[in-house]
Amino acid sequence: MARTKAAFKPSLSDRVFDIAxxxxxxxxxxxxxxxxxxxxxxxxxxxVDTVRGGIYIWPREFTLDNYVQIFKYDGLVTGAKNTILRxxxxxxxxxxxxxxxxxxxxxxxxxxxxxxxxxxALTMYFSGGMIPVFILIRDLNMMNSFLVYxxxxxxxxxxxxxxxxxxxxxxxxxxxSAKLDGANDFTIYYKxxxxxxxxxxxxxxxxxxxxxxxxxxxxxxxxxxxxHLTTLQFELMKVLQSTQGQxxxxxxxxxxxxxxxxxxxxxxxxxITIVVTVPILLVYPFLQRYFVKGMTLGAVKS
Amino acid sequence: xxxxxxxxSSIQPAAKKKKGxxxxxxxxxxxxxxxxxxxxxxxxxxYLPVWGWLMAFQNYKxxxxxxxxKWVGLDHFVALxxxxxxxxxxxxxxxxxxxxxxxxxxxxxxxxxxxxxxxxSVFKRTVQTISYLPHFVSWVVVxxxxxxxxxxxxxxxxxxxxxxxxxDQPIQFMAQGNLFWYIVTGSDIWKEMGWSAIIYLAAITxxxxxxxxxxxxxxxxxxxxxxxxxxxxxxxxxAILLIMSIGHLISIGFEKQFLLGNPLVVDYSxxxxxxxxxxxxxxxRFSFGTAIGMFNSVVSIILLLLANGxxxxxxxxxxx
Numbered sequence: 001m002a003r004t005k006a007a008f009k010p011s012l013s014d015r016v017f018d019i020a021x022x023x024x025x026x027x028x029x030x031x032x033x034x035x036x037x038x039x040x041x042x043x044x045x046x047x048v049d050t051v052r053g054g055i056y057i058w059p060r061e062f063t064l065d066n067y068v069q070i071f072k073y074d075g076l077v078t079g080a081k082n083t084i085l086r087x088x089x090x091x092x093x094x095x096x097x098x099x100x101x102x103x104x105x106x107x108x109x110x111x112x113x114x115x116x117x118x119x120x121a122l123t124m125y126f127s128g129g130m131i132p133v134f135i136l137i138r139d140l141n142m143m144n145s146f147l148v149y150x151x152x153x154x155x156x157x158x159x160x161x162x163x164x165x166x167x168x169x170x171x172x173x174x175x176x177s178a179k180l181d182g183a184n185d186f187t188i189y190y191k192x193x194x195x196x197x198x199x200x201x202x203x204x205x206x207x208x209x210x211x212x213x214x215x216x217x218x219x220x221x222x223x224x225x226x227x228h229l230t231t232l233q234f235e236l237m238k239v240l241q242s243t244q245g246q247x248x249x250x251x252x253x254x255x256x257x258x259x260x261x262x263x264x265x266x267x268x269x270x271x272i273t274i275v276v277t278v279p280i281l282l283v284y285p286f287l288q289r290y291f292v293k294g295m296t297l298g299a300v301k302s
Numbered sequence: 303x304x305x306x307x308x309x310x311s312s313i314q315p316a317a318k319k320k321k322g323x324x325x326x327x328x329x330x331x332x333x334x335x336x337x338x339x340x341x342x343x344x345x346x347x348x349y350l351p352v353w354g355w356l357m358a359f360q361n362y363k364x365x366x367x368x369x370x371x372k373w374v375g376l377d378h379f380v381a382l383x384x385x386x387x388x389x390x391x392x393x394x395x396x397x398x399x400x401x402x403x404x405x406x407x408x409x410x411x412x413x414x415x416x417x418x419x420x421x422x423s424v425f426k427r428t429v430q431t432i433s434y435l436p437h438f439v440s441w442v443v444v445x446x447x448x449x450x451x452x453x454x455x456x457x458x459x460x461x462x463x464x465x466x467x468x469x470d471q472p473i474q475f476m477a478q479g480n481l482f483w484y485i486v487t488g489s490d491i492w493k494e495m496g497w498s499a500i501i502y503l504a505a506i507t508x509x510x511x512x513x514x515x516x517x518x519x520x521x522x523x524x525x526x527x528x529x530x531x532x533x534x535x536x537x538x539x540x541a542i543l544l545i546m547s548i549g550h551l552i553s554i555g556f557e558k559q560f561l562l563g564n565p566l567v568v569d570y571s572x573x574x575x576x577x578x579x580x581x582x583x584x585x586x587r588f589s590f591g592t593a594i595g596m597f598n599s600v601v602s603i604i605l606l607l608l609a610n611g612x613x614x615x616x617x618x619x620x621x622x
Contacts, residue, residue, distance in 0.1 A: 017524045021416050025429045028413070031492070032432050034458065035447045053456040097340045104337040111326050112334065116341055123344060126603060128351020129595025130575060131582040135364075136351055152347040155340045185332040214440035217557065221583075233442045237561070240446040269446070277443050284438055288431065 043067070043270035050267045066271035075227065075235045076272065083213060083232040086149040090212040091205055097155045098204055099197060102163030103189045120157040137222055144226040148218055153211075159204050166200040167193060202290035206283065213280045232276045239269055358593040378593040387577070388594075394483075395573040398559070401487045403547055410495050411540065414502035415528055430503070433496025441493075445561035448489045452476055476562075479570040486558050486571075501543065505536040541613065548609035574598050 037057040042050055046061035047069075054060075070076055104110055105117055127133075133152075142148045170193070178188050194201075216233035223229040327334065353368070358378055360371040382388050413433070420426040436444065451458045452475035460472040475481055509532065517527050556575040563571030572580075574594060582591015 011521075011523065014524050017419070018421060021419055022425075024416060025420060025425070028495075029429055029432050032435060032496075035451055036435070038458065039447065039450070097343075100336040101340050104333050107333060110330060110333050111323070112330075112337065116337060119341065120344060123348040125606060126352065126599055127348070128354055129592060129599060130578055131588055131591040131595055132351035132354025132357065133347070134583060135354060135357070135362075135588060136347070138364075140346075151343065155344050157344075185330070186336065189336065210438055214438075214442075216440065216442055233440050236446070237442045240442065240449075241561070273443055273446055277439055280438050281435065284434065285431070288434070 039270045039273050042266055043274045045267055047267035066267045067275070069268060070271050070275065075230055075238075076232070076275070078228060079230045079232040079235040080275075082146070082149075082229060086146070086231065087209050087212040090150045090153075091208040093150055093154050094156065094159065094208040095201060095205055098159040098163050099194060099201070100189065101155065101160045102167055103193050105160065106164045106167040107185075120155075120160055123157045134221060143222050144229065145223075146229055148222045149212070149215075149231075159207070163197065163200055163204065166197060170196055199290050202287050206287045206290070209283065210280055236272050236276045239272055355592060355596050357589050358596050360589055362589040362592070364588070374589075378590050379597075381590065382593055382597065387572075390569060391572050391574055391577045394559075394570055398483050398486055398573065401483055402490055405487050405491055406494065406498065407544060407547060409491055410498035411502055411536075413495055414499040414506060415532055417499065418503065418506045418532070419524060419528070430496065433499065435496070436493045437497035439493070441557045441561055444489055444493050445558070448485065448492075448562065449476060452485070476564060477566045479567040482563070482567045482570040486562060489558065489562065501539060502536055505539040506532060509535045541616075545609045545613045548605055 034057070038055070041057050041059050042055050043066055044062055044064070045055050045059035046063045047066055049061045101116070101120070105113055105120075107113065128136075137143060137148060137152065142151070174192055174196075175188050178192055183191070214233055216231060216237050219229070219231045219234035220237070224234075321329075356368055357371070359373060359375060360368075361374050362371055417426060417430060417433075420429070439447075452460070454460060454472035454474055457472070457475075459475070460469075463469045464472065475485060513531050513535075514527060517531060522530070556573050556579065559571045559573050559576055575598065578591045578594035578598070581587045581594065
């Protein structure tokens with residue numbers, strides 16, 4: 001017994017390893033967190049005072065004024081409305097399409113199964129490219145419309161296959177007995193399959209919501225000239241890019257960025273960054289235990 | 303899967319085989335109703351654009367149907383391969399892809415392994431949770447943060463380097479073309495390291511703990527345990543993810559380059575997709591832009607098939 005214990009006592013090299021590892025991990029944590037804390041501190045600091053510099057993780061002259069200021073800006077309010085709307089609608093439709101297709105494709109007796117599986121799987125390996133998609137969207141009269149946020153990306157082959165492999169892992173006898181009781185296919189899907197899929201749905205919902213919340217490219221490409229369809233990320237992009245003097249091709253509405261710049265380049269920008277970022281960060285601690293599972297399932301199956 | 307097929311056949315009598323397509327179609331109308339609308343959407347938005355590749359062989363003018371356009375054969379491809387800028391853009395795309403592949407592939411593995419070796423589960427969980435955080439932040443925000451951290455005007459990186467006495471003058475990180483590739487790669491790692499590590503962590507958790515116990519009794523150091531137990535155990539996961547990332551090698555998109563780039567570094571920041579966007583939409587040369595996109599897709603598919611072939615040869619498995 002004593003010998004085993006001695007063998008388990010960490011050697012010097014192991015202790016050096018532990019200390020080095022701890023230090024590296026602590027550094028990773030600092031490098032990850034510092035930018036966020038810095039942004040938060042600046043957003044809570046008086047905008048005139050910020051110009052003096054030297055704000056790290058704590059505001060020098062605390063104020064909430066920057067947050068009051070940014071809500072006077074129409075683009076941000078409209079953007080918030082559209083972003084919330086597209087996140088809700090996009091997540092709902094993504095879950096609807098993912099679960100329905102996932103369920104139908106898990107039915108071995110379904111005659112369209114093989115064709116539809118292949119049809120979907122192929123989309124993971126090619127894409128028509130940006131220009132043909134752009135022309136298609138334009139020809140479908142989906143430019144300057146809210147639909148472009150939710151319809152083109154509604155079905156994700158990856159999500160369908162993740163959900164299907166989850167349904168495959170459920171006991172088939174559940175469906176069988178419901179069928180004997182005379183339930184139709186939709187009832188089986190709605191009453192039996194959906195409730196059992198909650199863990200995988202939580203993961204997929206998170207992926208979809210994050211994707212919707214964070215996208216700006218579709219606004220830029222298709223709705224750049226429709227101020228009433230703007231989104232939060234797009235507004236933030238305009239503000240950050242124009243004051244940084246960076247590439248901004250077919251940009252409109254630079255005026256707002258100019259106004260923001262006059263008020264305060266830094267604190268206001270950082271306040272917008274926080275407003276745009278925090279809502280989606282609040283979701284993830286609740287879903288964390290699910291998405292680790294979902295990620296693993298997705299990777300193994302694809 | 304086999305078990306499922308068996309149980310299923312017990313409720314679907316063999317007589318099913320004799321039924322015609324439309325009879326079964328009617329019987330399964332609910333299943334069709336649940337799937338066909340979505341299949342139509344996939345057809346429109348994923349398949350129809352491939353049809354648009356025809357534009358690459360035409361002189362596409364908006365307002366006319368695809369068959370009323372003037373056919374020009376391979377003219378756009380000839381023009382593309384004759385354009386000096388194309389090679390510059392291709393160089394940038396490949397450079398950033400390979401850097402992203404090498405760094406974005408090794409660092410998460412290293413991180414997962416080191417995280418797993420941490421003693422103290424509270425600290426371990428805290429580090430892990432925090433490491434996911436940047437994944438949920440958009441590239442717009444990340445680009446803003448990176449620009450801020452690297453700025454000459456009180457940016458954290460410059461301040462740290464000056465405080466350490468390594469430099470006297472702040473470095474203009476964002477204005478130097480030769481640093482751009484590193485900035486993009488670094489930002490990518492900052493954003494995705496923790497998230498990419500999830501899969502490896504899950505694989506590591508699945509390793510039989512007895513192997514480690516045995517190694518400890520034999521007096522193997524931690525590093526030897528990592529080298530001889532942890533890494534070989536997660537090798538299959540590593541292989542699959544490597545092949546998958548090779549397939550996406552050239553299709554890196556342009557979000558990062560668009561958001562982090564600026565006119566000063568354009569010789570290093572412009573990638574294929576951005577080049578297609580600028581020519582295709584910016585200048586209205588739709589056909590030329592399509593040719594660029596088509597080149598991109600074809601190279602991607604070739605890379606994926608090659609990677610899959612190599613993978614098949616070594617493991618007798620296929621990911622496609």
